[in-house]
Amino acid sequence: MNQLKWSKTEKLAARRAFETAYRRECEAITAKLREMTASIQGSADIWRIHDYLTEKREKTDYKYGYRYSILIPVFARLMKEGWLTEADLDGLQDDKIDKIKSSASL
């Protein structure tokens, strides 16, 4: 994986796709957070929100590692989880898109 070459254009496209996925996932977290916050009845609900955010922060910190050496599996995971579509990968070379799609479908 880490032997792939990324052109300047591809790096820009990859960064854009990466940020799109992160923004979408954060929007989903925000929506869930607003839903949970609206229905707080007592202290246990507050700490449940804290637990939820702790888990999401750990997972997203781990998942959104931007290094070219791991970008194919990172994008594959994001595609599998629904945060990226093939259209978001526009600007990458076909071989990379194929690798991402193939890995996402596993």
Place this chain on the structure above:
Amino acid sequence: MNQLKWSKTEKLAARRAFETAYRRECEAITAKLREMTASIQGSADIWRIHDYLTEKREKTDYKYGYRYSILIPVFARLMKEGWLTEADLDGLQDDKIDKIKSSASL
């Protein structure tokens, strides 16, 4: 402090006061949380909410220790911070109320 005697009636009153303070503080946290959640613009705002809850959870876990040996300073702190009023201490003996008020005013 830990030589004070707590009658059954006082224990009930103390528990009620303690729970009142905790409920009020949690209501304040909820209000702040809803305000922060409503104004989320991006990911940094989400993690700021997480930081806020982490701090509040640590502080409230520490502050709301229900042991009779430390209840006078606990109540004094809660009164000083505005989570308890003298009226909430109704049911405690005067000597305890005096100790709490005196400590809260320091």
